[in-house]
Amino acid sequence: MEKIIKSIYENYLHSVGIGKVADYIPPLANVPPDKYAISVCTIEGEKYNIGNYTEKFSIQSISKVLTLSMLAPMVGKEIWECVGKEPSGSPFNSLVQLEYEKGIPRNPFINAGALVITDKLLQLVPDFNEKLLEYVRSLAGSEDIHYNKEVSDSEYTTGERNKALAHLMKSFGNFKGKVSQVFRSYCNQCSIEMSTMQLAQTFLFLANKGINPLNGEQVVSYRDSKRINALMLTCGFYDESGDFAYRVGMPGKSGVGGGIVAVIPGKLSIAVWSPELNGHGNSCRGIATLADFTTELGISVF
Numbered sequence: 001m002e003k004i005i006k007s008i009y010e011n012y013l014h015s016v017g018i019g020k021v022a023d024y025i026p027p028l029a030n031v032p033p034d035k036y037a038i039s040v041c042t043i044e045g046e047k048y049n050i051g052n053y054t055e056k057f058s059i060q061s062i063s064k065v066l067t068l069s070m071l072a073p074m075v076g077k078e079i080w081e082c083v084g085k086e087p088s089g090s091p092f093n094s095l096v097q098l099e100y101e102k103g104i105p106r107n108p109f110i111n112a113g114a115l116v117i118t119d120k121l122l123q124l125v126p127d128f129n130e131k132l133l134e135y136v137r138s139l140a141g142s143e144d145i146h147y148n149k150e151v152s153d154s155e156y157t158t159g160e161r162n163k164a165l166a167h168l169m170k171s172f173g174n175f176k177g178k179v180s181q182v183f184r185s186y187c188n189q190c191s192i193e194m195s196t197m198q199l200a201q202t203f204l205f206l207a208n209k210g211i212n213p214l215n216g217e218q219v220v221s222y223r224d225s226k227r228i229n230a231l232m233l234t235c236g237f238y239d240e241s242g243d244f245a246y247r248v249g250m251p252g253k254s255g256v257g258g259g260i261v262a263v264i265p266g267k268l269s270i271a272v273w274s275p276e277l278n279g280h281g282n283s284c285r286g287i288a289t290l291a292d293f294t295t296e297l298g299i300s301v302f
Contacts, residue, residue, distance in 0.1 A: 002048050004296045009050045012285050019276030019284035022256040027151045031275045039196035042268040043208045049197050056193040058151050060255030063189040064114040071121050072224045082174050083113045092238045093161050103172025107235040112165040118186045119177045139202040141214045152191035199261050199271035207263040240280035247291045249300025260286040
C-alpha cells in the first residue's frame with residue numbers, strides 16, 4: 001500500500017491550477033493552493049502518511065458526520081423525523097428545495113440538515129461547544145484539536161444564506177433554538193482544524209463497526225455505523241455524490257477547506273487534503289487521488 005500511495009502522490013503533486021480555493025470564506029482564500037497530503041489508517045493499526053500531513057486545515061462540512069454520529073445514539077430513529085435520508089441533487093445551501101419540502105432538509109450533510117442536527121445537540125448536550133471538541137479529540141486520540149476563531153467569526157458574519165435556512169426551518173417548526181446561538185455553534189464546528197493524519201484516525205470508527213480502535217469504545221452502534229456510511233456514500237459530496245460513488249466507490253465526506261475523508265468498512269480510513277475545489281465544492285485533486293487509490297488497490301465497496 002505504501003508504494004501505491006507514494007506513486008499516486010507523486011503523480012498528482014504538481015496538479016495545481018485545475019480548481020479554485022474557496023474564497024467566500026475570507027480566511028480560506030489565503031490557503032496556499034499547492035498544499036497536498038494523504039493519510040491512511042487501517043483497523044490493524046498501520047499508518048501511511050505523505051505530503052503536508054501534519055499541517056492543519058479547516059475541516060468544514062466534514063464535521064457534519066461527527067455531529068450526526070454524536071447525536072445518533074441519543075435520539076435513535078427520531079432523528080429522521082426532522083431530516084431526511086435522500087441525496088439532494090441541489091447545491092448544499094439551497095433554499096428552494098427546503099421550502100418545497102416544508103422545512104425538512106433532504107439529508108444531514110447539506111447545510112440545512114447539519115443546522116438541524118446542531119439545533120438538536122444544543123438542546124441535549126450542556127456545554128455543547130466544549131463537548132464536541134472532547135468528542136473529536138477522543139476519536140482522533142489527540143488533544144491538539146481546536147476551533148479556529150478567525151474562520152468561525154468569518155463564517156458567522158458572511159453566512160446570511162445559512163441564517164436564512166435556519167429561519168425558514170423555524171417558520172415550519174423544524175428548528176427550536178435561537179438562530180444566532182445555533183448558527184454560532186455550527187460555525188464553530190465547521191472551523192475545527194485537523195491534519196489528514198488526525199482526520200483519518202478520527203473516522204476509523206466508521207470502518208470498524210462503530211468502535212473506536214484506540215480505546216475499544218462503541219461510539220455508535222453497528223447499525224448506526226452502517227447507516228452513516230450509507231449516507232456518506234449517497235450524500236457526502238452534495239450534488240456530485242453520484243459521480244463520486246461512480247468514480248471512487250467509498251463512503252466519504254468532503255469540506256470546502258479542501259479535505260476529503262473516506263472509509264472502506266472492515267479495512268481502513270483515508271484522508272486527503274488539497275484546497276483547490278471544483279464547481280461542486282469538492283477537492284479536485286482529492287477526488288482524483290481517491291479514484292486512483294481504490295482502483296490501484298482494488299478495494300472499493302463494490
